[in-house]
Amino acid sequence: MSYRILPEAVVFLNPPYKYIIQRKLRCSPRRCAYVFPPPELLSLASAIANLNDIKLIFIDAIAERLSLKKVVNKLKGYRIRELVFMPGFESFEEDLKTISKIRENLNEDCRIISFGYLPTLYYKDIFQKFPLVNYIIMGEPEATFMELSAAILAGNKDLSHIRGLAINESSGITVSKNRENSIDLDSFPLPDRRLLRNDRYADPFLKKPMTSVVTSRGCPYDCAFCVNFYGRAFRQRSSENVIRELKQIVTDHNIRSIRFMDDNFTVDKDRIIEICKGIIDNKLRLNWTCLSRIDTLDRETLAWMSESGCRAVFLGIESGSQKVLDYYKKGYTVDLIKRQCRLIKESGIDIVSWFIIGAPVETAEDVKLSLKLSLEIDSDFVCINELQLMPTTALFRISRGSFRLSPVEISRLRRKFYLGFYFNPKIIRKTLLRLAKKPEGSVFFIKEFFSAIRAKYIEK
Numbered sequence: 001m002s003y004r005i006l007p008e009a010v011v012f013l014n015p016p017y018k019y020i021i022q023r024k025l026r027c028s029p030r031r032c033a034y035v036f037p038p039p040e041l042l043s044l045a046s047a048i049a050n051l052n053d054i055k056l057i058f059i060d061a062i063a064e065r066l067s068l069k070k071v072v073n074k075l076k077g078y079r080i081r082e083l084v085f086m087p088g089f090e091s092f093e094e095d096l097k098t099i100s101k102i103r104e105n106l107n108e109d110c111r112i113i114s115f116g117y118l119p120t121l122y123y124k125d126i127f128q129k130f131p132l133v134n135y136i137i138m139g140e141p142e143a144t145f146m147e148l149s150a151a152i153l154a155g156n157k158d159l160s161h162i163r164g165l166a167i168n169e170s171s172g173i174t175v176s177k178n179r180e181n182s183i184d185l186d187s188f189p190l191p192d193r194r195l196l197r198n199d200r201y202a203d204p205f206l207k208k209p210m211t212s213v214v215t216s217r218g219c220p221y222d223c224a225f226c227v228n229f230y231g232r233a234f235r236q237r238s239s240e241n242v243i244r245e246l247k248q249i250v251t252d253h254n255i256r257s258i259r260f261m262d263d264n265f266t267v268d269k270d271r272i273i274e275i276c277k278g279i280i281d282n283k284l285r286l287n288w289t290c291l292s293r294i295d296t297l298d299r300e301t302l303a304w305m306s307e308s309g310c311r312a313v314f315l316g317i318e319s320g321s322q323k324v325l326d327y328y329k330k331g332y333t334v335d336l337i338k339r340q341c342r343l344i345k346e347s348g349i350d351i352v353s354w355f356i357i358g359a360p361v362e363t364a365e366d367v368k369l370s371l372k373l374s375l376e377i378d379s380d381f382v383c384i385n386e387l388q389l390m391p392t393t394a395l396f397r398i399s400r401g402s403f404r405l406s407p408v409e410i411s412r413l414r415r416k417f418y419l420g421f422y423f424n425p426k427i428i429r430k431t432l433l434r435l436a437k438k439p440e441g442s443v444f445f446i447k448e449f450f451s452a453i454r455a456k457y458i459e460k
């Protein structure tokens, strides 16, 4: 086939995988029933959407349940200028193999571009093991990608001036100067959801269709296990800019269910209240969920959140044992967790609590305390992860490899935790009530529960 005469395209691919997974910057948890739009990949596609009139192809093979063969078929008929992807954490190696197989079916001059947490760390290994990958964007990707894409379009051979880029050439690997994170998040183009099949996404707490929105980057806290890819400097979009995106979502796509994907949506109280007021004043009639940190919430914020449509908050509780919380440097107490959860419940918002099992200092008794706490705070759903020591985290540096619990014990305790929670009479009663009120959402919960007790993937 002569690729020269085919129309040119830039492809953004969330690669196919054997399971339904949600690829995020720092993890790729297994899902059973639902996924959200991949915000990082969409942000990159949107960054160049208006730069030139080249065709953009966005394929979310996970949401669309596409096999490798189907992806290859979709790309037939194009000369691909760039293929951009972010590998998952647990699917890392397999994703790179998948991309290499897809690459074999594309035109010779297609450039493969990767980005994300692991590629930034392991660019050398990737280039050596998967030489078909041409470029890796290090750190925050948008600005680097825009420059790289423009340079490829212009046919520039020398890319060494582009900051934040690792280049794989026959003469060797080169890495350009570091790029600082962007300060002004309002300057990013709004995500272009026309690229997505919006009907393919769901959130168990919200009605379909739904979409994901990111309003900030970075987190000022310092939990010892956390990757915090965008650093401790908290950068946020203005409330006006966020409301502009929400209005566009409602008007252009008729979507009223939103999952805010920020690592910690509620860091800045004033901004959150402004966003809530904006949702109410503009009569957007949204339902939404978000990730939050227990000590960033108070009664006033929760009241605004609830009034503007917040249905559930996802909280990284991590443990019911003060010893383990201190080990993780969470910076709050078990008592505070209890008090704050009471406030959340009083405001009518559901709680999804995340716990981690497997801190080096943790014992089976500590896990019991976590189960007890999850019930005491009236969680509506729990998600229990086994601790993963991620490179670049404080825990990775300090833990000396001596763990009180063995991997087998951790797995067993995790399963026991799930069973102890979901088979508690109070939770069974609540689930049955939910089933009667919202059967669709409950099916999601049940499927997710079985997925959770089967899978080992870390959520945070």
Ligand code: SF4
Pocket (backbone or CB within 6 Å): 219, 220, 221, 222, 223, 226, 227, 228, 263, 264, 293, 316
């Ligand atoms: S775990 Fe949450 S609160 Fe802690 S540093 Fe990471 S994002 Fe911030």
